[in-house]
Amino acid sequence: MSTPHAADGPPPWYRPSLSAQMLVGLVVGTFVGWAGRACLIRDPDSLETFLQWISLVEDIFLNLIKMMIAPLVFASIVQGIAGTEDMKKVGRIGLKSLVYFEVLTGLALVVGLLMVNLLRPGAGVKLSGNTSGLDAIASTKPLTVIETLLHIFPKSIVDAMARNDVLQIVAFSVVFALAVSSAEEAGKPILAWCESLRQVMFKFAGLIMTFAPFGVGAAIAVTVGHQGIEALLGLGKLLLSLYLALVVFVVVVFGSVIWLVKIPLRPFVRAVREPFLLAFATANSEAALPDAFARMERLGVPRGIVGFVLPMGYSFNLDGSTLYLALASVFIAQAAESASGVHFGLGQQVLMMLTLMLTSKGVAAVPRASLVVLIAALQSFQLPLEGAAMILGVDAFMDMARTSVNVLGNCLASVVVARWEGEFDAGKAEAEFGARA
Numbered sequence: 001m002s003t004p005h006a007a008d009g010p011p012p013w014y015r016p017s018l019s020a021q022m023l024v025g026l027v028v029g030t031f032v033g034w035a036g037r038a039c040l041i042r043d044p045d046s047l048e049t050f051l052q053w054i055s056l057v058e059d060i061f062l063n064l065i066k067m068m069i070a071p072l073v074f075a076s077i078v079q080g081i082a083g084t085e086d087m088k089k090v091g092r093i094g095l096k097s098l099v100y101f102e103v104l105t106g107l108a109l110v111v112g113l114l115m116v117n118l119l120r121p122g123a124g125v126k127l128s129g130n131t132s133g134l135d136a137i138a139s140t141k142p143l144t145v146i147e148t149l150l151h152i153f154p155k156s157i158v159d160a161m162a163r164n165d166v167l168q169i170v171a172f173s174v175v176f177a178l179a180v181s182s183a184e185e186a187g188k189p190i191l192a193w194c195e196s197l198r199q200v201m202f203k204f205a206g207l208i209m210t211f212a213p214f215g216v217g218a219a220i221a222v223t224v225g226h227q228g229i230e231a232l233l234g235l236g237k238l239l240l241s242l243y244l245a246l247v248v249f250v251v252v253v254f255g256s257v258i259w260l261v262k263i264p265l266r267p268f269v270r271a272v273r274e275p276f277l278l279a280f281a282t283a284n285s286e287a288a289l290p291d292a293f294a295r296m297e298r299l300g301v302p303r304g305i306v307g308f309v310l311p312m313g314y315s316f317n318l319d320g321s322t323l324y325l326a327l328a329s330v331f332i333a334q335a336a337e338s339a340s341g342v343h344f345g346l347g348q349q350v351l352m353m354l355t356l357m358l359t360s361k362g363v364a365a366v367p368r369a370s371l372v373v374l375i376a377a378l379q380s381f382q383l384p385l386e387g388a389a390m391i392l393g394v395d396a397f398m399d400m401a402r403t404s405v406n407v408l409g410n411c412l413a414s415v416v417v418a419r420w421e422g423e424f425d426a427g428k429a430e431a432e433f434g435a436r437a
Contacts, residue, residue, distance in 0.1 A: 021213040022277045029217030029281075033224030051225045054218050058282070061215025064208045065287045068201050070161035072290055073311050074173045075198040080304025081177035082191050089421075090174070090308070096417050097309050101317040104409060107253050108319045109353045112326025115245035117349075121237040121327075122334025125390075164286065167315040170308070198303075205290040212274075216281035223283075223396045235394045242327055242398055246405050249323055254412055261419045263412075264426055267433035271299040272411045280404035283396065285314060288407045296411055298432045300425030301418040309417050313410035320405030321370045324398060325356045329377050332387030344383075352381055370402065371395065 016024075032054070040047035081090055116122075152171050154160035160168035180187035258265055275288035275295060282288075289310065296306045329352055333344035359373050375388050391398070418424040 018209060018212060019273050019277060022216045022274065022281065025213035025215075025217035026220055026277070026281055029220035030224050032217070033221035034229055036221070037225045037228055047225070051222055054225070055222045057214055057218035058222055061208075061211055061218070062282060062284060062287055064211075065205075065215075065290060066164055068204050068208070068290055069164050069166065069286055070169055071197060072201040072205070072293060073166060073169050073307065074161075074176075075194040075201060076293060076303060076307030077170060077173035077311070078177040078180060079191060079194040079198055080302070080307040081174060082180040082187065082194075083304065087178065087181070090178075093305060093308055093417055093421065094312075096420055097312055097413065098316065100413055100416060101313065104253070104257075104317060104319055104413070105322045105357065108249060108323040109326045109357060111249045111253065112245055112323040113330065113349060113353060115241060115248065116327045116330040116334075117346075119237075119241045119244070120334055121241040122331040122337075122387075125331075125335040166286075166289075166311045170311045174308075201290070202294050205294065209291060212278060215287075216278065219282045219284075223400075227394065227396055235390065238328075238331055238391070239394060239397060241331075242324060243401055245323055245327055246320060246401050249319065250405060250408065254408070257412060257416060261416050263415050263419065263424075264429050264434070267299060267429040268412070268415065270433040271295045271429075272408055275407050275411065276404050279407040280400050283399040283403050285403050285407050289314070292407060292411055296414050298428070299415065300428035300432075301414050302421075302423050305418045305421065305423065306414050309414040310410050313413050314406075317410055317413055318402075318406050319409035320402035322356070323405070324370060324402040325374055325377070326353055328374055328388075328391055328398075329356065329383070332378060332383050332391075333381075335387055335390075336384050344381075348381065352377055355380060370399070 033051075036050050036054075037047060040050055152167055154165065154168035154172060157169070157172045160172065180190050183190075257263075258268065272292075272295065275292040278291060279285055279288040292310060293306055296310065297303055330344070330349055333349070337343055356373065356377055359376060371388065371392070374391075375385060377383075378385055378388060415424060
């Protein structure tokens with residue numbers, strides 16, 4: 001977006017890249033959050049006021065990012081689909097995307113299940129019996145299959161855009177694009193307007209992304225200020241297990257996909273690093289969506305595929321969250337086994353994984369979706385909710401990891417589908433993000 005193109009050459013040493021600026025923001029924000037908590041921990045009111053002012057910077061940045069999502073998704077899908085004038089292609093892309101999403105989320109469950117049984121982070125962990133903080137979350141239920149299907153189609157597109165419900169915006173945009181295409185001459189002005197809107201929103205995003213280092217720093221400062229570095233120590237084995245499992249998943253599963261589909265590795269890594277860092281620091285996948293849109297197009301993925309696959313993946317391709325659910329649920333079962341002596345066998349674990357695979361699809365519009373699905377699974381298998389309350393203390397740090405992998409997985413999905421369609425431009429990828437760039 002605001003990153004210079006290959007022809008512009010690398011930025012001078014005194015003007016680091018946006019990725020480097022965000023890394024500096026992460027480091028500075030972590031120190032500010034830790035120092036503020038250390039100095040004000042004896043005065044909770046002052047600490048809360050301090051964090052509220054820092055949170056203001058984070059909230060303003062995220063709000064600026066979120067306000068562009070609806071028009072960007074709408075314009076990209078309409079321009080991409082109506083511009084192709086090939087409706088069979090739209091159905092083919094949708095089917096390929098869904099098949100890919102199901103395979104990858106299934107593999108995420110398998111990796112999570114293997115790692116949690118190998119590392120056994122819950123063995124010997126004592127549950128406190130405290131379930132405070134879960135009341136509001138426990139009362140929320142994942143949507144049923146029927147409710148999920150009904151939720152896809154909005155009653156009002158204005159309401160869907162106001163709530164930034166990406167799935168509903170995608171559904172409306174696809175139908176609207178089909179109508180624009182069938183309108184022929186009458187639809188051409190709308191198609192041209194959508195292209196102009198898309199270009200303007202990319203410029204808008206470029207302006208906002210100049211403030212990303214401050215938003216990233218504020219986000220991590222608030223997280224560390226509220227939770228404290230010491231929170232990492234109490235459940236350090238669980239956190240390390242999750243991060244290690246995600247690393248294994250990215251290297252083995254994503255790496256295999258990149259190798260099999262013949263995606264140029266260096267350009268892809270360079271293209272996704274800024275959306276990945278942004279999602280990690282803010283624990284908000286929506287914050288990374290505009291930048292991911294622009295960078296996948298620059299990588300050589302056609303805009304029609306980017307506009308369709310990326311938003312759809314935000315509801316159906318949550319690899320990081322799915323792996324987290326597998327690991328967290330079995331972690332709680334292991335902790336419960338230490339207290340009760342009742343073994344949660346492999347058969348029960350597989351049944352729980354199948355349940356999670358279904359229920360995780362019905363949380364597109366549910367706040368704190370991963371915890372909602374986790375609590376629902378615990379209740380279904382008579383596992384103690386105290387385990388979810390324990391995880392809640394470090395959930396912010398876990399959310400950072402799973403959200404960034406979700407974004408990485410969706411970026412990869414758009415490239416894979418483009419390659420399957422024979423439309424991925426490897427030359428453009430090399431020119432924009434290769435060694436020469």
